[in-house]
Amino acid sequence: MAEMAQKIIKLNKDELIKELNVAYAEEWLAYYQYWLGAQLMVGPMRSAISEEFMEHANEELKHAKWLAERIVQLGGTPVLDPSDWKSVAQCKYEAPVNTYVLNLIEQNVVGERCAIARYQKICDMTFGKDYETFRISEKILKEEIKHEQEIGDFGEDIRAGIKYGDKLQ
Numbered sequence: 001m002a003e004m005a006q007k008i009i010k011l012n013k014d015e016l017i018k019e020l021n022v023a024y025a026e027e028w029l030a031y032y033q034y035w036l037g038a039q040l041m042v043g044p045m046r047s048a049i050s051e052e053f054m055e056h057a058n059e060e061l062k063h064a065k066w067l068a069e070r071i072v073q074l075g076g077t078p079v080l081d082p083s084d085w086k087s088v089a090q091c092k093y094e095a096p097v098n099t100y101v102l103n104l105i106e107q108n109v110v111g112e113r114c115a116i117a118r119y120q121k122i123c124d125m126t127f128g129k130d131y132e133t134f135r136i137s138e139k140i141l142k143e144e145i146k147h148e149q150e151i152g153d154f155g156e157d158i159r160a161g162i163k164y165g166d167k168l169q
Contacts, residue, residue: 008130009074009126009129009130009133010128010129010130011125011126011129011130013074013075013076015125016074016125016126016130016133017071017074017075017076019121019122019125020067020070020071020074020076020122020133021071021076021078021079021088022088022089022090022118023063023067023115023118023119023122023137023140024064024067024068024071024078024079025079025084025085025086025088025089026085026089026090026091026114026115026118027060027061027063027064027067028060028061028064028082028085029085029086029089029091029092029093029111030056030057030060030091030093030108030111030115031057031060031061031064032057032093033093033094033096033107033108033111034053034054034056034057034060034108035053035054035057036096037053037096037099037104037107037108038050038051038053038054038057040096040099040104041053041096041099041100041101041104042099042100042101043100043101043102043158044101044158044161044162045101045154045157045158046101048154049101049104049105049154052150052151052154053104053108056108056147056150056151059143059147063140063143066136066139066140067136070132070133070136073132074133090114090118091111091114091115091118092114094107094110094111101154101158102155102158102159105151105152105154105155105158106155108147108151109148109151109152109155112144112147112148112151113148115140115144115147116141116144116145116148119137119138119140119141119144120141122134122137123137123138123141
């Protein structure tokens with residue numbers, strides 16, 4: 001148990017652990033959404049986008065690890081049962097029923113925007129009150145903003161290619 005980690009925070013520990021568990025569940029769902037999308041996608045630029053999705057999936061998994069470690073340091077328990085992730089998460093998982101690349105990009109952009117709001121909320125909640133959780137959430141926030149930009153750029157490239165009749169590979 002990280003006794004000092006629990007003593008030095010200046011906010012409601014239970015509320016913080018609850019918020020971190022929401023983020024933790026969302027990271028697992030984001031991991032799976034990216035990973036599965038990378039396996040199933042069809043359409044232009046599939047190879048490059050699939051590679052990017054796998055990179056993002058691995059980063060979402062890393063985020064889940066950081067969150068689990070912090071939850072434990074604060075005396076909490078990460079969501080134990082994967083079947084609970086969907087009910088705990090507020091950023092919802094959308095199954096990739098339509099596997100066309102633009103559809104998957106849009107699903108993930110929506111997810112990234114929700115994640116950005118989640119980590120901004122955690123940063124606001126912890127700023128000046130819990131340095132370590134703030135540092136972790138700020139680092140994840142930066143990565144989520146980068147993800148939104150990268151995935152959004154792929155969507156814009158495909159739409160531009162369709163509009164101008166370019167042959168995309």
